[in-house]
Amino acid sequence: MEQGNNSPYDVLRDHYANRPQVIAQLGQSLDGRIATVTGHSHFVTSQADRVHLHQLREICDAVLIGPGTLIKDNPQLTVRHVAGANPLRVIMAPRAPFDTHYAVFNDHQAPTLLLLPPDQTVSLPAHIECLYPQPYTPQGILAALAKRGVQQLLVEGGARTVSAWFAADLLDWLYLTIAPVVIGAGPTGLTLPPISHMDQAKRLPVKRFSLGEDMLFRLDCRAAKSPQDPAEPSVEP
């Protein structure tokens, strides 16, 4: 791992702005998979990447996951491989039925916030807070979390959730770890609206870091622009 001025995290420290900074991460295989066909993903990447993920959790004050990740992984979303405080755990529950037997609702390791659509009620332990973002979109969720005081948000997964935030142009930084392993089949990482022409592809400023046997790419998504019309290739001047 490169450190000092070349730390992967130098762009995240000391973030002071009037909108939350949004960071996302994905760990994938050489063939772009984030899990097997059964959803098993422990572990695609190396131990060094797990330390990296916990470092991102420690820097951010909130970490968000989609329902697919909650159901498949039952994660704790705490900081265990580095020193520091656990972030606020933000769990998306866009539709019923919703089950509350998962660790984040019962382990008392960190504050936990459940994001519900306006018409949904869930019987929850008293220490779990609920928010009702309107609309229930990445933009609506970010606005609700900003009002709640979140300043740095880690969108940890899964792929469909990270892709939705990327497609909504809300990511500032995407940390993409690529492990030297081939899974061959299974869910892939980023999936975005289709483009027809290579000059519509997003070529983002990127910095590379070596992470044990893996390679970490830090993409500067602030430079990303969604195509005006995916059917119309842009014309060179």
Ligand SMILES: NC(=O)c1ccc[n+]([C@@H]2O[C@H](COP(=O)([O-])OP(=O)(O)OC[C@H]3O[C@@H](n4cnc5c(N)ncnc54)[C@H](OP(=O)(O)O)[C@@H]3O)[C@@H](O)[C@H]2O)c1
């Ligand atoms: N390698 C990594 O970095 C990494 C990180 C996190 C997670 N993961 C892996 O990613 C996979 C999960 O990612 P994902 O993209 O599938 O999902 P996700 O982004 O965690 O969650 C989004 C999906 O959850 C489904 N969903 C919504 N409400 C639901 C409900 N009430 N009950 C059940 N499903 C509901 C929706 O799918 P539908 O509307 O289509 O049902 C939605 O597209 C897991 O296998 C996890 O292990 C990998």
